[in-house]
Amino acid sequence: MSDLDDLRSAVRGLLTTHAPVRAQLHDDPSVWKRLTAEMGLMSLPSEGMPFSYVCAVLEETGRVLLRAPYLSSVVAAAALHQLGDTTYAPGLADGSITAALALDGRLDQVVDGAGASILLLADGDDLLVVEDFTAEPLEPMDRTRPQARVDLTRPGQRLGTSSHARNLQYVALASESVGAAQRVVELTVEHLRVREQFGRPLGSFQALRHRVADLTVAVEAATSSAWYAARAVSASPEADLPVAAPLAKAVTADAFVRVAGESIQLHGGIGFTWEHDAHLYFKRAWTTSLMHGDSRTLRRLAFQRAGQ
């Protein structure tokens, strides 16, 4: 427990100082250097650390809506590690190369595609690694999460099956969403504490307090769902993970979408401004929800995989 907590607080300290939310609107290669060369966060999979350590980092990167391609690269590293790869592991581990994921098979919108050295591509049940491709940056609504259109120059090489990598991506997105959603509620509560109307803090109005409580419940439930799925990666990768992973992605994305929307409302006018961070969380929430499988489909997938 203390190891995980130490990891969390170290990452939080670094990101708070060097990569606050506002800094995510633009590329800053120094952030990636700090996360990799300085902190070694990309080497967690190759060192055989449980995926829950990666998830703890992702909760922190979620809090600041990290722009750097940590999620894509670390999921790729974990998937490749599990498949026994030694070709790309060293470069991914030291951060000298990054990866992008196209595990839903779509090349027209690939997160972190531009700048990636390799692409993990799902072709049906096959997992391919692609080295030769071009990536044309797109203009995303969520400017903290770059997307690109990818064209393959040469076909990829089959590494194994794609389902485990996809499950890892679900779990990673769940952890990231949980961190972001927790942060959104914190920011909202802080606003309700400070902002006064009718001569009293907004947070003293029961109508608003109850909404905050409901958001807390949603985020706690999402946290539990992500926590369970993260543990399943090590504890039960064959039986439990295929159910828990898509479920966690759905539950956390729904919670993130809900709190991010409510956050704008509870912030009032200031929440509608470009200057405020609320819209950045809102756009990330919807991007996460709309990409990599919609919640309704994922819940049904989990239901079916559970043999219901």
Added chain:
Amino acid sequence: MTFRKEVRTWLAEHLVGEFAPLVGTGGPGREHEHVELRTAWEQELGRGGWIGLGWPTDVGGRGASIEDQVTFHEEYAKAGGPARIGHMGEQLAGPTIIAFGTQEHKDRFLPGILAGTELWCQGYSEPGAGSDLAAVRTRAELRAGAWHVSGQKVWTSLAHLADWCFVIARTDPGSVRHRGLSFLLVPMDQPGVEVRPIVQLTGTSEFNEVFFDDAVTPAENVVGEPGDGWRVAMGLLAFERGISTLGQQVGFTREYDEVLALARSNGTFEAFEERLVDTWAGLQVLKHQALRTLDSDASSSTGVEANVNKLLWAPWHQKLGELAMAVAGPPSTLVSPEGLSPLQNLFLFTRSDTIYGGSSEVQRNVIAERHWKLPKDRP
């Protein structure tokens, strides 16, 4: 033998014969079922050493780990063990006495709970003190070595069976709110105590009104200092980590499976597929939430886990009842001569899930105040 196997084996060997009719009985909405046999079953559990699993060994418990307690509740629920008629003693009165009582209290009261021979009820709510528990008006006065208790308690489940009631009463005349209350242990079998059943919207009764009219209990039957009863009553909440929650969820799973099977058999699965899937997903989240709450390695304790859990399971359970009726369709509006079906009972009784044990509104207030420290909604 693993602990799980020990539990399973014992239940397989004992929940049979004379106790066989108890499988799946009792519980919220069904507390009126087989009360005498369930009382005997409580004593059977006591003989088997299954009461007070988590209590310390020096007071007669087994000092079982949280994992083992969870295992017991899971296996008990899977075996269809009847709702415990002694749970007020084991889970509320006993732990309070262990934490705040004197050695004499422990010697006098704990053995009866552990043996299942003395049953308890909880005298908290009053007609004027529901969500606002600190507004209790039941009063007690110390005269000639005894507390004299007068007042009315309400929603007292199992009061008609209980031997003892733990009562929050005002012992400092003129005191207000949380001050001046005491935590008294009052015998139920005496002329000054009258129990009247409340007929619920299910048509059945498991809650009661309890009238105290100069009921007496010896002076030493106060837990904690006189006037310190609020702290004693609330202290219990701090220990509550929802160990029984996973057992409760085994019951939820059984209910859900029944609804799903009904939808598959009566041709409504496609029409209700999305709600059935969402409800299943909600049940998984309840399990994940309970496991995370119980896992000491999981980080970021909020201190309001019990409140969050209640706000998750109670509305979920209520929606399951509504879904059950929707799946059953028009026939679900008819009552058979045998009375309400289990699913009809689920539908009706779950209206109380969001009210008892702290209404959803109170839970939300607690989260806002205790976790987020938002200022109170008072001028």
